[in-house]
Amino acid sequence: MYPLLFYRRGSYSSNPYQREIIVDGYYAMRKTPDSIVITTSFSTFGNTALEAEAANQDKLNMIKEELKDTGIKDEDIYIIGNTVTPIYKGDTITSFKATTDFNIQVYSFNTLLEYVNNAYANDLNIEEINFTLDDPQTYYYDALQKAVEDGVIKAEDIAKTLGVSIDPTPLMVIEVSNIKDFYEGITIRTPGEIDILKYGFIFVEAQVRETFVILTTPVQHE
Missing domain, CATH: 3.30.70.2970 (Protein of unknown function (DUF541), domain 2)
Structure with a gap:
């Protein structure tokens, strides 16, 4: 299992004037129970x-x-x-x-x-x-990877709107979701909760928080 902070590049906040973009990446996939x-x-x-x-x-x-x-x-x-x-x-x-x-x-x-x-x-x-699921951990980590990719896309869109460029490699990635919560989420303890999964699917969800450094050179728009 990934720790809460599973990626950190270099020295965080080494430059007090460093500007950053912080986004949440999210991904969910729908799986049929085995x-x-x-x-x-x-x-x-x-x-x-x-x-x-x-x-x-x-x-x-x-x-x-x-x-x-x-x-x-x-x-x-x-x-x-x-x-x-x-x-x-x-x-x-x-x-x-x-x-x-x-x-x-x-x-x-x-x-x-x-x-x-x-x-x-x-x-x-x-x-x-x-x-x-026969291999729930694999599904969760796949969703986690796609959540990171989603955060990159969001950060790049924000940077484009602001007219700046960012380093596409995040400075830091924090795992917000948790595989333990995922395991608990596919256990129903009262029959009334069956309505939550009335279509017969398990939703594998992952969420991360990513920090991106804004580069000093703005994006030049023609």
Whole structure:
């Protein structure tokens, strides 16, 4: 990962009379997720721990059968946790609650939407949705490079408007965006946020701040 300040040329502000142009470069690309991981949980109840567990297993089997109808295979379903907890009324155990947490991996946005709609009907709780790319770091760094190029174009346009020339190599480049924020941005923690990505795309965004030195010789316009 680039540090916050990832480029600095020479001695900054060595000339107190040096004039500069500072711009923000930005770039965004739209990518289709390679896969989507949905973390889901459900609970069942019983008078005994065994009853609660048995009901839980029956419901899991039912869910798996329904998922097969949507094209989701057994190998794309991962159980990540099972718990059984007593339910108290005062100091007395009145019943038991069995909970299963599992991940489902799907490969299209339409399958995700179908699963979400069916989840409500089956009393499933969607805990988290992760949109994944096979190589997200490469996409982010590509966007970062194009953001730098965008800053150069903006600085040159400003210099032309002012009637001056600039050194096209920036004096300093600061990474404003952050790859960590990008990773967090493709994780949805509440089902209502699905509307944000209703078209099924991940937006890879990068932003930099660039400083350019204004040269003393103005641009001569004919």
